[in-house]
Amino acid sequence: MTPLMHAVYKAKIDMCRLLLRHGADVNCNEHEHGYTALMFAGLSGSKEITWMMLEAGAETDVVNSVGRTAAQMAAFVGQHDCVTIINNFFPRERLDYYTKPQGLDKEPKLPAKLAGPLHKIITTTNLHPVKIVLLVKENPLLAEVEALLKCCRVLDLICEKCMKQREMNEVLAIKMHYISCIFQKCINFLKEREDKLDGLIKSLLKGRDTDGFPVYQEKFIRECIRKFPYCEATLLQQLVRSIAPVEIGSDPTAFSVLTQAITGQVGFVDAEFCTTCGEKGADKRCSVCKMVIYCDQNCQKIHWFTHKKVCKILKDVHEKQELEAAKEKRRQEKKRERDEAQAASLSPTNEEQSDHPPEATEEVDSHHAVKRTEESVLNKQPSAPQLHLDNHSESETNLADIAVQKVQESEE
Ligand SMILES: [Zn+2]
Ligand SMILES: [Zn+2]
Numbered sequence: 240m241t242p243l244m245h246a247v248y249k250a251k252i253d254m255c256r257l258l259l260r261h262g263a264d265v266n267c268n269e270h271e272h273g274y275t276a277l278m279f280a281g282l283s284g285s286k287e288i289t290w291m292m293l294e295a296g297a298e299t300d301v302v303n304s305v306g307r308t309a310a311q312m313a314a315f316v317g318q319h320d321c322v323t324i325i326n327n328f329f330p331r332e333r334l335d336y337y338t339k340p341q342g343l344d345k346e347p348k349l350p351a352k353l354a355g356p357l358h359k360i361i362t363t364t365n366l367h368p369v370k371i372v373l374l375v376k377e378n379p380l381l382a383e384v385e386a387l388l389k390c391c392r393v394l395d396l397i398c399e400k401c402m403k404q405r406e407m408n409e410v411l412a413i414k415m416h417y418i419s420c421i422f423q424k425c426i427n428f429l430k431e432r433e434d435k436l437d438g439l440i441k442s443l444l445k446g447r448d449t450d451g452f453p454v455y456q457e458k459f460i461r462e463c464i465r466k467f468p469y470c471e472a473t474l475l476q477q478l479v480r481s482i483a484p485v486e487i488g489s490d491p492t493a494f495s496v497l498t499q500a501i502t503g504q505v506g507f508v509d510a511e512f513c514t515t516c517g518e519k520g521a522d523k524r525c526s527v528c529k530m531v532i533y534c535d536q537n538c539q540k541i542h543w544f545t546h547k548k549v550c551k552i553l554k555d556v557h558e559k560q561e562l563e564a565a566k567e568k569r570r571q572e573k574k575r576e577r578d579e580a581q582a583a584s585l586s587p588t589n590e591e592q593s594d595h596p597p598e599a600t601e602e603v604d605s606h607h608a609v610k611r612t613e614e615s616v617l618n619k620q621p622s623a624p625q626l627h628l629d630n631h632s633e634s635e636t637n638l639a640d641i642a643v644q645k646v647q648e649s650e651e
Contacts, residue, residue, distance in 0.1 A: 240270055240274075240279075241263065241264070241267055241269075241270075241276070242254075242258055242263065243255065243258045243259070243263040243264075243265065243267075243276050244267075244270065244274070244275075244276050244279050246258055247276045247279040247280045247283060247285075247288055247292065248279040248282065248283050249283070250283045250284075250285040250288055252285070252287055252288060252291070255288055255291055255292075256291070259291070259295050265277070265292055265295040265296055265297045266296065266297060266298050266301070268301060268303075270303075271304075272303050272304040272305070273301075273302070273303040273304040274303050274312075275297065275298070275301050275303075275309060276292050276297060277289070277292045277293070277297040277298075277299065277301075277309040277325070278303060278307075278308075278309040278312045278313075280292045280297075280309070280321065281309045281310065281312050281313025281316075281318055281321045281322070281325065282312060282313065282316055282318070283318075284313075284316075284318040284320070284321060285321075286320050286321060286324055289313075289321045289324045289325060290324055290328075293324070293325065293328045293330075296330075297309075299325055299326075299328065299408070300404075300406035300407075300408055301406075302406070309325055310322050310325040310326050310410075313325065322502070323364055323502040326410050326411070326414075326501060326502060327362055327363070327364050327414075327501070327502060328362065329358070329361045329362055329411070331354070331358055333397075334349070334354050334357065334358050334361065334393075335354055337349040337354075337393045337396070338350070338351040338354050348389065348392060348393055348396070349389055349390070349393045350386070350389065352380055353380060353381065353386055353389065353390060356374075356378045356380060356381045357381070357390050357393070359374065360374050360375070360418060361394075361414075361415070361418065364502050365516070365517050365518055365519065366414070366417065366494070366497060366498050366501060366502070366517070367494065367513075367516050367517025367518070368421055368443050368456060368459065368460065368494075369440055369443050369444060369456075369515055369516050369517065369541075370516040370517050370518065371418060371421045372421065372424075372425060372436055372439055372440055372443070373440070373516060375387070375421075375422070375425050375436065376436045376437075376440075382425075382429070382436060383429065384426050384429050384430060387422045387423075387425055387426050387429070388426060390419075390422055391419045391422045391423055391426070394415045394416070394418055394419035394422070395415070395416070395419055397411075397415045398411075398412045398413075398415040398416045398419065398468075399412075401415065402469045402472065407472075409472045409473065409474040409475070410474060410500070410501055412467075412469070412472070413464075413467060413472070413474060413475065413478075413497075413500070413501065414501050416463070416466075416467050416468070417460075417463050417464075417497065417501075420462075420463040420466065421463075424439060424459070425439060440541060441544065441545075442455050443455060443456045443459065444456070444515065444541065444542055444544075444545055445544075445545045446545045446546070446548070446549060447488070448548060448549070449549075449552075450488070450549060450552070450553075451545065451546060451548070451549035451552075451553065452487075452488045453545075454487060454488070456494070457487050457488075457492055457493055457494075458487070460492075460493035460494050460497060461482060461493045464478050464479065464482065464493065464497065465479075474500060477500065478496060478497065478500055481496045482496050494517070498517075511532075512532070513532065513533050513534045513538050514531040514532055514533060514538075514542055514546075515533060515534070515538035515539070515541050515542045516534065516538055516541075518534050518538075520534075521533055521534045521538070523535060523536075523539070525539070525546065525550065527550050527551075527554055528549075528550045528551070528553035528554040528556075528557055529554075529557050530553040530554070530556065530557050531546060531553070
């Protein structure tokens with residue numbers, strides 16, 4: 240191991256910085272098993288150091304003596320945040336390549352002014368289609384047909400390169416293809432619809448009447464995956480295998496499967512992600528139904544046009560769940576009392592058996608019960624909507640405005 244590898248593995252940030260500044264080779268892989276500094280970074284679990292190695296020019300597709308990349312090594316030891324960072328890193332220089340005319344081109348494929356906004360989207364770890372459309376929409380340079388067409392072309396070229404280079408990068412290829420598909424949809428809406436990108440956002444969010452499940456979004460993401468041009472890709476086949484048997488409206492959603500494949504995120508719980516834009520760490524709940532969660536009032540407003548149709552239905556579902564959770568809790572308590580009483584009355588000769596409480600058979604159940612109880616604790620709040628948050632006068636969005644409230648930390 241080189242000194243840099245040691246420093247990385249022990250997560251000594253200052254030492255890493257010092258060594259890099261003095262010319263340590265970030266891509267040296269003369270380690271006896273072909274490990275690189277980036278692989279050690281992934282193993283160490285330090286997000287900062289992983290990022291530092293990437294910025295210093297660490298190659299992501301180098302493999303060690305057993306044919307594993309740094310991302311695969313990190314995933315193997317459960318360092319999923321490092322996997323996410325490695326998989327979503329895309330050096331700006333690789334994009335800037337397209338801002339200069341190449342070969343016989345008279346013009347660059349990508350106008351220099353688009354490189355920044357496009358790079359921002361390429362490196363995002365939130366792949367929610369609404370989030371990506373919002374990123375397009377917020378940048379006037381990007382939100383027009385000609386610019387998006389150029390970006391699509393560049394994304395498709397990067398995708399092709401990822402698949403054709405010797406060390407294939409299927410993750411990046413699928414990500415580029417997926418973003419390109421979203422841009423293509425943006426182009427269609429900009430051309431054909433009067434409400435432009437707002438129309439696309441609405442289509443992506445529109446929920447079906449019964450439960451508010453966004454059918455168009457699900458179908459759109461499935462179609463993106465299906466349209467990936469390299470059918471032989473292992474990752475594509477994995478995605479198709481996980482999604483194909485799932486009925487639309489059931490779990491896992493195409494979005495969660497795709498996110499997991501690309502970012503390496505596991506344990507995808509809805510509780511933490513914004514219903515509108517998929518941003519992590521959302522903590523504002525609709526105060527009426529308590530079943531959807533948002534980053535802020537803005538995200539809630541965008542979603543309200545469709546959520547208002549199912550908010551009441553979801554409220555009933557939620558109340559039923561709370562009731563059931565309470566019942567379940569009581570049942571569990573009674574059972575525990577009974578078990579304890581039984582254990583106490585057991586004779587010493589039976590002690591061996593009493594060492595094993597009947598937990599095993601309850602495992603699945605109790606897991607659910609715990610989750611539901613947690614939820615009910617989380618939502619133990621006054622049932623009337625909070626009216627003090629805003630004083631908007633718009634009658635249509637009024638409920639949306641007032642219906643957001645911060646999730647309180649559970650006391651237990
Ligand atoms: Zn949001
Ligand atoms: Zn609601």
